[in-house]
Amino acid sequence: MKHFNLAVFPADGIGPEVIAASQQVLRKLEQLHGGVRFACREFDWSSAYYHKTGAMMPADGLQQLEAGGFDALLMGPVGSPAIPDHITLWGLLLTIRQGFDQYVNLRPMRLLTGVATPLRNPGQHPINMVCIRENSEGEYAGVGGRLHQGKAWEVAIQSIVFTRSATERVMRFAFDYAQQHGHRLVTNVTKSNSMQHNMVFWDEVFQQVAAQYPTVATDQQLVDSMTARMVSQPETVDVFVASNLFGDILSDLGAALTGSMGLAPSANLNPERQYPSLFQAIHGSAFSLVGKNVANPIASIWSVQMMLAFLGETQLAAQLMHAIETVLREQCVRTRDLGGTSSTTEMTKAVCQALETAAR
Incomplete structure (x- = not known):
């Protein structure tokens, strides 16, 4: 028993x-x-x-x-x-x-048979995406504060924190998950064109971890264009790894695409x-x-x-x-x-x- x-x-x-x-x-x-x-x-x-x-x-x-x-x-x-x-x-x-x-925040987004999607021609665009969201730091690290509250010169600061150890481990999990579950592609979701410090660091760590998994295909997508890709070409999205905030937002979009928030599970x-x-x-x-x-x-x-x-x-x-x-x-x-x-x-x-x- x-x-x-x-x-x-x-x-x-x-x-x-x-x-x-x-x-x-x-x-x-x-x-x-x-x-x-x-x-x-x-x-x-x-x-x-x-x-x-x-x-x-x-x-x-x-x-x-x-x-x-x-x-x-x-x-x-x-x-x-x-x-x-x-x-x-x-x-x-x-x-x-x-x-x-x-x-690790693991969120599968799969369009199940019998469920309607808001997308046109769903048969041409099968959806079977998995979001691997970094769940311990990033935008939700809780670092920051507020000064001079209620004054005209009030200041609010919320710092984004990426550490090498936490970034590496969630990316390794994404590649291991892809290998163990037969997924063909791991996409790095980033915003390194405008966030020149933390997201450039994120991209560099992704490239270093990816080099340890030569049999797994990879690509990279800016988070804003990732939203368009998930809607217009969801069949091209397999496993993607994202920071705490980006993963939170994108997985809600994925839930809507697969029919309902009422069908969306997660694991922390x-x-x-x-x-x-x-x-x-x-x-x-x-x-x-x-x-x-x-x-x-x-x-x-x-x-x-x-x-x-x-x-x-x-x-x-x-x-x-x-x-x-x-x-x-x-x-x-x-x-x-x-x-x-x-x-x-x-x-x-x-x-x-x-x-x-x-x-x-």
């Missing part, structure tokens, strides 16, 4: 609904495969927790998670219209990402497994949908699939991915974001039924 200990954060908005759906899928996998158990311990760290305590998580939150011996963290969306976004982001998600050295990885990794749908908390049972749970369920793969449960991960693909391909159950009227409950049930059918 394999036991996995999961820390679960329902978090904000529709988070409790999509996380409940994800846990239902985990229970179905337990039922169908008697050799695995997922012990889930829920934490109430969230915007509601902030309203009660003045913080998004306890001061010793990271220590609590370390002491808990968790194999992975599963989180719902974080954010509330009643709290400034920088407070909710830095108070919970970025604290965990940086504290647990989750330096510590590849060395010194700390637990975190898995989370990239859509927002969507407070306007709360309590209506209409949120698409697939992004969170797909994040669970990525978690299973990272934990070494490759068979379970493959079965869950097949179930997701089956439900979307058959088009019988569609949530509102996909043009249908099905509920969160119905979509989750359809995924569970697809798992059952495949297991017979």
